[in-house]
Amino acid sequence: MATGLRLEDLTYVPFSERPTTAIKTGTWKYVEPVYQNALPPCAGACPAGNDISYALLLLAQGRVMEAARWWRQRNPIPATLGRVCPHPCERPCNREALGGAIAVHMVERFLGDVEGDVVPQPAPRSGKKVAVVGSGPAGLAAAYNLRLAGHQVCVFDDKPAPGGYLRTGIPEYRLPRQVLDREVGLIAHLGVEFRQRVRVGREVGFDELRRVYDAVVVAVGFHKSRSLGIPGEDHPQVYNGVKLLERLLAGERPPLPSRMVVVGGGNTAMDVARSLWRVGVEPVVVYRRTREEMPAIASEVEEALAEGIPFQFLAAPVRVVVEEGRIVGLECQRMELGEPDASGRRRPVPVPGSEFVVPCGGVVTALGEVVDLEGLPGELAKGDARQCTPLEGVFLAGDMLDGAGTVTAAVGSGIRVAAVVHAYLTGQGLPQVAPAVQELWPRPLERQRLVEWGKLNTVYFRAVPRPPIHHLPPELRRGDFAEVVQGWSVAEVLGEARRCLACGTCNECCNCLYFCPDVAIHRADGGFSIDREHCKGCGICVQECPRSALILREVTR
Ligand SMILES: Cc1cc2nc3c(=O)[nH]c(=O)nc-3n(C[C@H](O)[C@H](O)[C@H](O)COP(=O)(O)OP(=O)(O)OC[C@H]3O[C@@H](n4cnc5c(N)ncnc54)[C@H](O)[C@@H]3O)c2cc1C
Ligand code: SF4
Ligand code: SF4
Known part of the structure; x- marks a missing residue:
């Protein structure tokens, strides 16, 4: 600049005391940042449509009642789901690579157990x-x-x-x-x-x-239960799995043979076997495919194995063996896995001449219902x-x-x-x-934009291990229907909520505000506001947002 001034003549350094907002750089830009919450992978995978990230955000701030209420907006049975859901939400969780997926089911269970005013108010009577x-x-x-x-x-x-x-x-x-x-x-x-x-x-x-x-x-x-379709199936000591389970769970203790074969690989088979084991029967599970193809929830199979329940994989029943009116065994045939069937699982194919008998006094069928x-x-x-x-x-x-x-x-x-x-x-x-269940959420978000790992700015996150989940030791489970999986304390749940990366949900970390080189972002009621006239659309805030809660969109004038 040709001002005629030499440095040594200056008694002070000239700088403007006026904010640069006077220069309306925002009017030159063609893209601008917008706060836009988006769908985290956990919630995208929850068939019940739980708004997981927002509830975890409330919990991380210690707002337990609000989180419990939020969870019950549409879902009436979180305490139940937290206990029995196979938690598909945890499979795509972005935390997986940084200490393990968030234990959403444990948080849901905790929130479901929160007592007090947790149910929303119904709308005025419609007359319908x-x-x-x-x-x-x-x-x-x-x-x-x-x-x-x-x-x-x-x-x-x-x-x-x-x-x-x-x-x-x-x-x-x-x-x-x-x-x-x-x-x-x-x-x-x-x-x-x-x-x-x-x-x-x-x-x-x-x-x-x-x-x-x-x-x-x-x-x-x-x-309506499916039948085995084998000789001897009409014997009185061949039981229908769901009906037997219903009686046991209602508190009935019918006289049962001391050793029983449970046929099937689904949840019913696991629950029948584990319940029989608890009332003193020795169950053996017979399943025609391998453990990998079992439709039962994986943790149920693990618990059954931990309880010492034996499995016969790749075996299919062919005949109930009855001697002098009493069941003495279940004749089975060995299977091997062939090509995948309509369910995508490999089809079991019988091995000729491989018949063998599993000794037992009764059989329970658990082949699924229609x-x-x-x-x-x-x-x-x-x-x-x-x-x-x-x-x-x-x-x-x-x-x-x-x-x-x-x-x-x-x-x-x-x-x-x-x-x-x-x-x-x-x-x-x-x-x-x-x-879709996520379309019914009361908070606005971009449902089509899934915030997967690649969309996060992971430099801001460090690995923190997932806390352990405690189980009742197997030796204390026999003869008893006490709950196996133990709940978490408040401290454990709050700690887990703080581990959540809040993918796609602004948690007011202020990175956008700190990084904006033009000081165009300010605190505003319930979040931030962007001075659109001053922001020049450099996109640094979008780049630095750890959780992809900001996007750049084209400016429409
Ligand atoms: C033993 C077992 C264990 C399972 N474990 C799990 C698990 O751990 N996790 C999981 O996610 N899923 C599990 N499942 C599957 C899950 O329970 C079902 O998918 C779920 O309950 C289906 O819900 P629903 O409301 O469609 O029907 P249901 O739960 O079957 O309820 C239907 C109700 O309608 C009643 N009903 C039927 N006909 C009539 C009629 N004509 N008039 C009046 N009432 C009628 C029935 O008696 C029943 O009470 C399990 C299933 C079984 C059998
Ligand atoms: S554990 Fe809860 S949040 Fe996760 S998929 Fe199941 S119901 Fe949804
Ligand atoms: S880190 Fe939190 S928001 Fe992200 S996928 Fe996991 S549970 Fe969902």
Whole structure:
């Protein structure tokens, strides 16, 4: 600059005392940063649509009640899910590479167990009435969300108490009954009516329900068992797995043979074997594929093995061996794995001449269930993408709709059907497809943008190990249905929440504010504001945001 001034003539250094905001550099830019929360991989993978990162953010700030309330906005059974869900949310968790995935299920269990004012207020009464058939997780979630939307809801179920398989299938050592009872109680407290021991299609007609109610949600699950199809199967000491389990879980202790073979590789097989072991029977599990192909939740198989329950893999039953009227064994044939079948698992192929007998006094079949529509209209056999049926005002949810076979999927299905039924009842018309659970979140976010590992600025994170989860030692489990997995303390849960990277969710770490070279970012109510006239769109704040909660978008003038 030709000012004529020489350095040695200066008595002071000339600098501007005015902020550079006077220069409207923002008007030259063609891209600008915008705060935009996006979907973390955990929540994208949760079939129940739990807003995990936001609840963990609240918890990390010590706001336990708010986090517990947040979790229950749509999901009525977090204490249950935290215990029984195979937690698919943890598989894609970005924390995995930095000390292990966040134990979301342990946090959910903790939040579900929080007592107090945790249930949202229902909307004002709509004057509409909905019947829900089936009180399993899908029916409970549908009833809860429809009641929250202001509708009158009555649940019909053929069992003595609500819960579906949560009560008649999943044993207390995984889901204590007081936990389930409390969650059902919270739903009832909202004003949902439960009519138990009422089989629709027998005690009350399906057409009558359609006449009395403005809408009917059917969520009757899978309750008709598959059979083995082998000689000797009709012997009185060949038991149906779900029925035997239901009796044991109701507290019955029928006289049983001392050694029993359990046939199957799913959750029912594991729970039957583990329950029999607890009541003093020696079970042996026979499964036609290998451990890798077992449909049971992996942790259930691990626990069964820890309890010392023996498995016969690659073996399929061919005959129940009966001598003098008593079962003495189950004849099986060795299998080897062939090409993958429709399920994607390798098909078991019999090995000729490989028959052998597993000695036992009884057999339990646990081969899976299908829908039982006895007394119900055949039109319920198939729902569409909107969870509608060909019958006007009749909707479907849960296993019977999609066969997903998990509690979390059933909850998600119940939440979605409630949104569809609400739209139907309030004259908004039916959607093309039932909304995704994440679309129903009350906080805005960019659902299409999944914040995977590559989108994080990982330089800001250091590895912190996941705390251990404690289990009741196997030697203390025999003869007892006490809960195996122990809960975490408040300190452990808060520590875990602080380990969460809050992927895609602004947690006000202030990096954007510190790094903006033009001081164009300021603190504002509940977050930050960007001085659009001054920000020149360099994108440094976007680059430095650890969790991809800022994006650059084109400027539209
Ligand atoms: C032994 C066992 C263990 C399992 N363990 C797990 C696990 O650990 N984790 C997991 O995620 N999933 C598990 N599952 C699967 C899970 O329980 C189901 O996927 C889930 O319960 C399905 O929910 P739903 O609401 O569709 O039906 P259900 O839970 O089956 O509930 C349907 C209800 O409707 C009632 N009903 C049926 N017909 C009628 C009628 N005509 N009138 C009135 N009521 C009727 C039934 O009696 C039942 O109470 C397990 C399943 C079993 C059997
Ligand atoms: S329901 Fe299952 S998948 Fe969803 S947050 Fe809980 S543990 Fe994770
Ligand atoms: S670190 Fe937190 S927000 Fe990110 S995927 Fe894991 S649980 Fe979700």
